[in-house]
Amino acid sequence: MAERSWSLKGVFRSVFGGAEAEAEPITEDTWDELETALITADFGPEISDSILDQLRADVERLRVAEVRELRGMLRDAIEERLAKFDPTLHLSERPAVILVVGVNGVGKTTTIGKFANYLRAFDKRVIVGAADTFRAAAVEQLATWAERGGAAIVRPQQQGQDPASVAFQTVERAKAEGYDIVLVDTAGRLQTKGGLMDELSKVRRVIEKQAPVAEVLLVLDATTGQNGLAQAEAFIEHAGVTGLVLTKLDGSAKGGFVLSVQQKTGLPIKLVGQGEGIGDLTGFTPHVFAQQLVG
Numbered sequence: 001m002a003e004r005s006w007s008l009k010g011v012f013r014s015v016f017g018g019a020e021a022e023a024e025p026i027t028e029d030t031w032d033e034l035e036t037a038l039i040t041a042d043f044g045p046e047i048s049d050s051i052l053d054q055l056r057a058d059v060e061r062l063r064v065a066e067v068r069e070l071r072g073m074l075r076d077a078i079e080e081r082l083a084k085f086d087p088t089l090h091l092s093e094r095p096a097v098i099l100v101v102g103v104n105g106v107g108k109t110t111t112i113g114k115f116a117n118y119l120r121a122f123d124k125r126v127i128v129g130a131a132d133t134f135r136a137a138a139v140e141q142l143a144t145w146a147e148r149g150g151a152a153i154v155r156p157q158q159q160g161q162d163p164a165s166v167a168f169q170t171v172e173r174a175k176a177e178g179y180d181i182v183l184v185d186t187a188g189r190l191q192t193k194g195g196l197m198d199e200l201s202k203v204r205r206v207i208e209k210q211a212p213v214a215e216v217l218l219v220l221d222a223t224t225g226q227n228g229l230a231q232a233e234a235f236i237e238h239a240g241v242t243g244l245v246l247t248k249l250d251g252s253a254k255g256g257f258v259l260s261v262q263q264k265t266g267l268p269i270k271l272v273g274q275g276e277g278i279g280d281l282t283g284f285t286p287h288v289f290a291q292q293l294v295g
Contacts, residue, residue: 030070042260082290089270098217100115100245101188110273111273114273124181127154131170168206186200217271241267245273246273
């Protein structure tokens with residue numbers, strides 16, 4: 001796979017440098033620089049300390065002496081932690097219904113369009129339900145991205161239509177016309193968490209009268225870090241979330257947040273978005289991520 005813009009190899013350059021630096025012995029300065037690099041990359045103090053303790057123990061046990069070996073050990077340690085969570089999307093049902101949730105502004109609408117495009121690469125017929133019915137602009141934006149992603153769309157018949165009825169109509173059409181995947185957009189306002197969660201519960205109940213919900217994907221903006229995670233706690237607690245989608249995981253984002261968010265939520269990251277283009281969404285692979293993060 002080609003290197004993505006969200007690689008943070010530069011963060012670790014002070015530790016590993018070029019070929020000459022990699023041949024240097026491991027010193028206390030190496031450990032200090034590595035700790036700084038981990039914190040800079042937003043791993044957080046707890047995970048950084050845990051990784052450093054693991055690496056120090058392994059270096060002593062295996063009698064590792066050179067920085068180049070430490071680099072590989074760091075990459076393996078990150079991959080091992082990420083691999084504890086299964087990133088597989090469960091889409092075996094026909095149709096496979098996916099609820100997409102998250103606070104407003106995280107990139108939920110664009111993610112749905114990119115996800116539709118991603119699924120088309122696997123020859124899946126996708127239909128989108130515009131169940132965020134309270135903002136006409138949201139429906140129009142979703143329609144634009146659905147078209148770009150090659151998906152059909154079911155719109156509200158009037159502004160403010162019951163979101164659950166739009167979801168029901170979307171699944172109904174998917175079953176009648178043989179669509180493989182249903183992506184249901186949902187409201188993201190959090191002014192009244194209880195009302196929003198009640199609405200999502202109703203959407204889910206209505207859908208499940210026709211088909212099971214295969215996934216509930218929570219979209220998080222990687223650039224907002226821990227603040228974004230705090231905003232999404234209501235969804236994690238009440239919405240039956242099965243996996244995470246990280247958006248805006250580009251050069252401005254800090255890749256250590258990936259480990260932090262998985263550890264704190266106990267949820268797998270299933271998709272990552274790295275840019276603004278229709279093709280800038282991929283499945284999450286721990287090995288690839290660790291390789292691109294560290295080098």
